[in-house]
Amino acid sequence: MKLTKQIGRFCFPVIMFSILFSCADSFLDQPALGALSDDVVADEAGVEKMLIGAYAALDGQGDDEALGGGNPWEAAPDNWIYGAVTGGLASKGSFGGDQPAIDPIAKFSSDPSNGFFNTKWKAAYEGVVRCNNTLKLLERLEDISDENKNNIAGQARFLRGHYYFELKKMFNMVPWIDETTENPKTPNDQDIWPMIEADFEFAYENLPATQEEFGRANKWAAAAYLGKTYLYQKKFSEAQVIFTETITSGVNSAGVKYDLVTFFKDNFDAATENNAETVFDIQMVAGDGTGSISNANQGGKLNFPYNSPFRCCGFFQPTQDLVNSYKTDENTGLPYLDNYNENPVKNDMGVSADASFTPYTGSLDPRLDWTVGRRGVPFHDWGYHPGSEWVRDQVYGGPYAPKKNIYWQATQDLYADQSSWAPGTAINVHVIRFADVLLMAAEAEAQAGSLPVAMEYVNRVRRRAANPNGFLKEYIDEEKPMAGFDENTNAANYNIEEYTTAQFSSKEDALKAIYFERKLELALEGHRFFDLVRWGIAEETLNAYFRYQGGLTTDIRGGKFISNKNEYFPIPQAQIDLSVDETGQPTLTQNPNY
Secondary structure, rough: OEHHHHHHHHHHHHHHOOOOOOOOOOOOOOOHHHHHHHHOOHHHHHHHHHHHHHHHHOOOOOOOOEEEOEEEHHHHOOOOHHHHHHOOOEEEEEEEEEOHHHHHHHHOOOOOHHHHHHHHHHHHHHHHHHHHHHHHHHHHHHOOOOHHHHHHHHHHHHHHHHHHHHHHHHHOOOOOOOOOOOOOOOOOOOOOOHHHHHHHHHHHHHHOOOOOOOOOOOHHHHHHHHHHHHHHOOOOOHHHHHHHHHHHEEEHHHHHHHHOOOOOHHHOOOOOOOOOEEEEEOOOOOOOOOOOOOOOOHHOOOOOOOOOOOOOOEEEEEEEHHHHHHHEOOOOOEEEEOOOOOOOOOOOOOOOOOOOOOOOOEEEEEOHHEEEOOOOOEEEOOEOOOOOOOOHHHHHHHOOOOOOOOHHHHHHHHEEOOOOOEEOOOEEEEEEEEEHHHHHHHHHHHOOOOOOHHHHHHHHHHHHHHHHOOOEEEEEEOOOHHHOOEEEEEEEEEOOOOOOOOOOOHHHHHHHHHHHHHHOOOOOOOOOOHHHHHHHOOHHHHOOOOOOOOOOOOOOOOOOOOOOOOOOOOOOHHHHHHHHOOOOOOOOOOOOOO
């Protein structure tokens, strides 16, 4: 059973009695656990319901709004704004006057009063509070087996580690609040990496390898997240060990050994997700009987082509910089790591929808057309992308559409929700998938000097992408796109090959290839900005992006990344104001240079 069904079933009573205390005034001004009604929750079933509530906070969403208030997309769990748009992979999209608070985020000119940061902060801390309440109540139970207690505690601490990981990578210095904290107005004056690490270590040591429901954290999801935590701290030796163990022995929560699925596209289709590549996903579901979009990824409801069968709204448009990254050398099948923006992929900027247009015929990585919707190329089974007809303002946001979040026409009754003004989908949000693990492991191996191992991990990812059976194909009948695809005719000139030792002859060259592979494989999945920051190359990469993309679209003109400031977003001013203690002084301190 998919855990989302359990969330839908248990979320409302749990919220009523225990955990959705509302963040309207403060993310931490919560009733004490002792105020809860013991006859409602003080047993194993009650703790389990509270744990389900902690899972329910993963999507950052309440009933048609973010947890604690704000628009759903402000707390979107895939970090499309905070990780992909800020990472130069996508424009905000739509037009300049629509959701204008995203513009300064994209250009790194936001101040602490931007409400988007406060929404994200509140939603993440709501998750923390739910985990802490689960752990506090668990300690009060006597009639529970050690096995069950450790499993519940392990899941709660895994989830808390995740929520704090999100807060740490966005805001850096945040207050650590756990189940022992008495005064919620805690200063943000300590590095919380050791506490995040401890939560994932506990989960790794105490969670079982398999769970009864897919979507629950297991031992190996904790191992992968622990490795990621090591990597962010540059503990490469520790990361190398745990990633090796995960790759060798890891299984998903159903007991299936971790592996890359045969086709790249199957990670982005609700009909084929929850597979061998799933390490930890935020489970989404449509048609769950609630009659609402609540469990159907509300955070992404803006991100469908404008004026299309999806109705709304034209946001999250991939950039030309991203599209150009998928060019490959026609002789080697390898990407252009340094000069990919030279001789760009042809686009239909300024070309009307009723004018003829021939797509780019050069050599391309096939993952491009499962990631980006571009004119003249099949858009799943919805027909050819028609170009400007599906774009709200090309001059502002460019000509492209996202694709990893798009459901298929043939299965929309099962995997799309149409109850709101824009669709929801049952396509999961990938927190960590196995391709990500392989590329993080490659990074750790390269840092340790194990270049052949690093190359094999990268090539394992590229080998999957090079499977011709997984290439996007032309339609059998372009007038009837749901009739299927012509397996003998590729939709573009796809050409991808594996790296050789020539490209992995030094640590520096290996890391350059690994970093670029993460861009290609994980594009639009919310990782890019945070990767650039931890690699220490955000300033040079993003300012080069602003110079290039700013010459093509108007949305990010004037953007500038400033070192020692923009690596982290500002602490929300609303939270600083709410943190004032009995002396009249705030306990939260703003990040440097804001």
